Amino acid sequence: MDFKISSARLLSAFECENIEFALFTEIKTNIQVIYKYLIAVKINGRKHPEYFIVSETSPELTAEGRHSLSIYYSEKFSVDFTIDQFEQFDIFIAEAFRLLREKYNLTSKIETINADINEWNLPFCIATSRDYIYEEYDESKLKEIIWEYLSAPFTSLNLSNLSLEYFPREILKLRSLHMLNLSDNKLESIPSEICELDELENLDLSKNNITELPEEISELKNLKVLNLSENTLFELPSGFCNLDNLESLEIRDALLNKLPEDIGNLSNLQTLDIRAKFVISLPESIGKLKNLKKLVIENTDIISLPEEIGDLIKLEELHIIGNSNLKTLPDSLGNLTNLKYLYVYGNSIKTLPESVKQLPSIKKIYLK
Structure with a gap:
């Protein structure tokens, strides 16, 4: 899969049953599409993530004040929902985790983990420090929203x-x-x-x-x-x-x-x-x-x-x-x-x- 992403910063990682999720922000690309948030999904034992869920926009969508939530399976684009709310982190994370629970029939607790993201074989680099260009969001607020939408304790x-x-x-x-x-x-x-x-x-x-x-x-x-x-x-x-x-x-x-x-x-x-x-x-x-x-x-x-x-x-x-x-x-x-x-x-x-x-x-x- 090629998102044309050069780097992203890991915000948090989660695990539920045999599935791991990694949530990224501060995503840099070399194309006009802008990815604001990204979730990589990896089944334990597999070398590469199975797919990605992203909140994205483009010059055309930006002019309309809209973002899309897109899901990429393997090499191909799969689903695209375009509404103006997907720029909002709470809407994005709620829909993303709803889709994840539905796809994998997850009923157990989702827990944070200290994942070794270097073992994920991601198609982009992991940023090690914050790029202050992306300071339009409040990181503590993002974490509050994450906790709000993880339904199990x-x-x-x-x-x-x-x-x-x-x-x-x-x-x-x-x-x-x-x-x-x-x-x-x-x-x-x-x-x-x-x-x-x-x-x-x-x-x-x-x-x-x-x-x-x-x-x-x-x-x-x-x-x-x-x-x-x-x-x-x-x-x-x-x-x-x-x-x-x-x-x-x-x-x-x-x-x-x-x-x-x-x-x-x-x-x-x-x-x-x-x-x-x-x-x-x-x-x-x-x-x-x-x-x-x-x-x-x-x-x-x-x-x-x-x-x-x-x-x-x-x-x-x-x-x-x-x-x-x-x-x-x-x-x-x-x-x-x-x-x-x-x-x-x-x-x-x-x-x-x-x-x-x-x-x-x-x-x-x-x-x-």
Whole structure:
């Protein structure tokens, strides 16, 4: 198929049953026809998209203020509807998804995916950055419309790397969300209403500019995985440790200066990954994390580790790396009978406790 398209920018990708859809905008052509929006449709396992749905216009149609919705199957043009509303994104996306559900008899939920669009073998290049010639539309509005017309509830939503400056409040309508990825954006805050997403299990807020979290985040009782890395967080909100179903907490490259004293209340935590330069100590309650299997303490200002670290009876992996003020390790490390991997380097530690040499399950000790 040849649309005479030279490039387009991926706005979002979706999946339903065995069908994948990729939605594009900022479409550049070398002909007079203008494509405003485009959806590529690909059946899993096939090398090329099966067909394209486009909102298009031409000098003749432009003079009349009209756009057409066209469907291209393989090498031939198939259907053409010409009305003035197809320039409007909501009309286009509603009709396009109606046709898709009808053609493929789709009844399941349509979910966003993080597609590797390079594997689609598209007949045009993928633009990697926004061309500001196309700023006549409001991208956040487009996303709101997409959510409006996906008739079945979402369970997974990936909005990473979209340069979002504000939390899209339309997300709060998606009460069935289990996974929300907002990483690699420009968010500075999270609304307190996030607690309304009470089915949420996995939340990725990494690589933003978030300075504080709302206290209401502690009401996400089903949350299991939380990534807060690479933000400007100074502290965690009170009540944070009421997230008693949390299994993984990652806070890397943050401005955090302390961990909550009641961190031991995170009784189901299995992975704790802390890389925060201004943290100077670990709470004694860390020893109450009886289900913890992996602990990473990296690039902090910690001077010593609490003896209670030896109470982490299920710990299998311990990383103590790049803590330049840390000179000794507690003898209680010898109580970590399930410890398999110990990483200790980049600190000021000169010798390991004798008790470490007797660890019954140890497989490797890394001392770079």
